[in-house]
Amino acid sequence: MKKYFLFLLTAIHSINFTEAQSLHDVIITEINYNSDSTVNSGNWIEIYNSTSNSINLVDWFVKNNNNDFYTIGPGVSLGAHSYLVLAENIFEFSSIFPSVTNVNGPMNFGFSNNNDNIRLYSSNSMLISSVAYADSGQWPKGADGNGRTLELLNYNGDQNDPLNWFDGCMFGSPGVAYTPCNPEIVFSEINYKSAPTMDAGDWVELYNVSQSAINLNQWSLKDGEDTDIYYLPNITLQPGDYRVLCQDIGKFVSRHATVGNINGPFGFGFSHKGEPIRLFDANGKLTFSVVYDNKSPWATTPDSGGYTLELSNIHGHMDDGTNWFAGCLEGSPGEVYDPNCGGNSAETISENVIHFNILNSLSSDFVVAEISGIKNYSSTQLSVYDLTGRKILSVPVSNSKTEINISALVDGIYFASLKADAIFLSEKFLKQ
Template sequence: YLNQFGLLASSNAPFFNQHGGLVPPAFALTMTATNIGGTIYYTTNGEDPRVMFSGAISSNALLYAGPVTLNQSVLLKARTLNATNWSALAEARFQVATLGIPLRITELMYNPTNPAQEFLELQNVGTAPVDLSGMYFDGITFTFPAGSSLAAGAKIVLVTSLDPATFTARYPAVAVAGYYSGSLNNGGERIVLNDRQGNIIVSVDYDDAGGWPTAADGAGYSLEILDPQGDPDNPANWRASTQPGGSPGTTSPPPPPPSVRLNEVMAENLGAVTNNGTYPDWVELYNADAGPVSLEGWSLTDDGNARKFVFPPGTTMPAGGYLVIWCDDTTNTTPGLHAGFALGRTGDNVYLFDALTNCVDALTFGLQLTNYSVGRIGGEWQLTTPTPNQANVAAPLAPAGSLVINEWLANSAPGQSDWIELHNTASLPVALRGLYLSNTSSVHRVTSLSFVPPAGFVQLFADEAVGPDRLDFKLPAAGGAIILYDQTAIEVDRVAYTNALEGVSRGRLPDGSANIVSFPGTASPGASNYLNTYTGPVLNEVLARSPSSASQSGPLVGFVELFNPGTAAFDLAGMSLSLNHAEPGQWVFPANTLLPANGYLVIRCDGAVPVSMVAGDFNTGRFLDDESGGAYLFNTSGQLVDSVEYGFQIPGLSLGLAGGQWQLLAAPTPGAVNSAVASLGNSSALRLNEWMAH
């Protein structure tokens, strides 16, 4: 009753058009005095606009006279003053130009010389304090108690509970924020900080191999992150501490740029840069020193083998000079140096070591574009047009607003991953680094050097795994929203869904449009969306495991059988078949491959003999996986029109269509009507019979 007439103080608290949370830069915050009105006073420094116990207006309070533009993160407090009566306090924290909670794992002492000296360092890289209450780790056991907080820019150190006195004796000046049970794995593991609802805030998947600094693995040094805003799973973004014992709670100065450095990298060269008629990947070095530098004994690699390619005697770089290393076979007779390894277009690492195997420079890149390179410009890596042995030139880019969420799978089949597909509607590439994706409860910032091609697509897996195409959240099958934000936290695109069906993706048709449809059987991640209007031959029978008594080339070698249910012959020319994974064009039907109405066509799957395109003796030249495989049929446009996937198979028994469903058949019948369905035993007869736990 009192509240109805505005007589309760809390009923007159100012109302915000958004009560805190994530807002874009220049967000216009409005405040409304509810019920009985009054004048609104507010502060942005965390103080109360009312002087405690006196009722006076604080000297730091501001009079609300219209929308307040927020360009930095603030803790805003507001009250309404009506005559001499103050309302209850309205309080909200706004985070501007960033999404997610700004906490980063910045140092790991995972394998110290004394196990009691193990520690983890956490930093608030934001501009406002962070309430840590209830946050907890996976990988180690620790939950922040209620009331815990971390000031803007501050660091805290968590220490193993093994022997606190030993740690204090080694690090007497370090203020320990807490002791965790368990330990950091000496061989590497995934460490995750979760919010109190169980959503991932930040994770690190460190290792003691694969390019991770080796001095941190038992030699008394820690892992220190180089760029807290960079990729925490990127080994090139970490270094061994400059001092034994690391730097818990403090910040080490960044290393100076090396004189000889990685300068340009091309991982998908399909014709842009030639080396005597070949088009290999390549790496370019630059010598910024004032004098020549000998590279004799230096090395280059793309993995944990630091000596994968060693520069031969006499290799010298002049002052201000460039050197290109071609990433192809060392036996190549074309001019220049040949590394003996190629680069991966979906993400890879490049490391440069000196003659003493000290890591001089490193780069990790993500999804790359055909006939583009990445290069250093102004100290930052960005997309470039290829310019080997010359100064780098930035490639023009389209804004993030050119991207749309084009297709997604929120209820993947068991053992598979959810995913999101982005489509670039522009005629220029779009950079992914710095963009945010959210499932409303979690936020992932893309930190890899990745790009979307003009009018192209990228698939990002929502499975909390490691890689440039992986997101640190999953999609709830029950429904939700997927949101894309640009680098300044402004929303670019959003889609909502409910009750996702297993294995059925949803998306826009046509690409980039507002029309959202389901794609049963025609999920097309990384390609244009389509619905299946195909009415031609279908997969009808598959034998993946021939009898153990049959020879590899015997009559019951693995096969795939097609059946034409139509009333007229069908020409399969230009269509393709793939085994074990969906790969359009893996085996293409030759010209004039006519399948009569109600006819059958058998394609052998014999990896022991060459591929055959001879009518009546088709052979893919590959075996079907007999433990977990599949067969996939594609139309002439490379679109999937039919498929079957399976698990462990029984020798000599095939799978086939029976009553419109794939079933285990009593006997293989290649080129003929499928046999009856096999009789199966009761699953209650199954027993766990043997296992190995370690």
């Protein structure tokens, strides 16, 4: 009888809720502080229980910088390693996310579009989590009215470090862990400031990532200003197809006479200092956005240096400069990126002569990049691409011979591409 009684007490104890014991037991993992007006889910935050126990959230409360506060009511708990959304307006939130049921509110107050300090307290007024975000500096810009949200990168990192946040998928991922985005259509290449001697006007390339045809009739392109708008004609983008939208058809054709899958002119231009580029569907709802920049970590040669911004990973962070690279001289509009850049040689674009070869090694798991003529190895980029133009890996370069580990690659043809001193060279190799 005594053993049974002890077992019963243990079982009862195991299902009791616990109180948060310390800072970061529950953390703020996602913030929507400024929705796009066409897809408005209201302001909301996502919180996550980082412990292995359920936590009773009754009488916990949230504050903003104005000391507006919302107190969580009775019967609310947060399971171990689970998420909960706290929404400003339940109706607005559910209109965009009808399948998300782990939501609580309404808070009846929002967060600043400029900067705010969001704080989460336990029932005994212990500060559990706080984030002081902004729409300037190093904070991601896609969350400021451009359809994306702030997503926490490292749950164990500094919540107030802007580099520990990224703007995730369109409209966010409330109530669940972040997973890589699966957009249907993306901006795959951007030319925002041509070199003076290679002026094709501004242009942007669309790419249909999906498995279905997309009719673009009355879809619209905008930059950072709602008054700058271009309506697309009745065209259908087949799966895997590209379409270039041009600011000035005449200028574009003068530089890319063989590219026929183009539309325009859209009349307005893109800022060389960086800005949002947005795509809206025929119902006027935001579908996709990118906020580019002309400063590191974004490539700088597309800013009047003759190159374009090329998207590296269609499932990656769209507003992260490291997910874009300076492609070929004058770009590759209307087609898949070619690491060989149509066979352009270093001598045609620079007085510097750089030699680049890929050599087989004694092991099939490695190839060797042999490079000569480099002035500064620290600024040299060496990457491997597959035949679709997808970047597979990057390798640091420190001397004239660099070994590339290709053991993880499946058998096939690849390109090793070298970017050095504003020169882009590529060599094909076979993994077998």
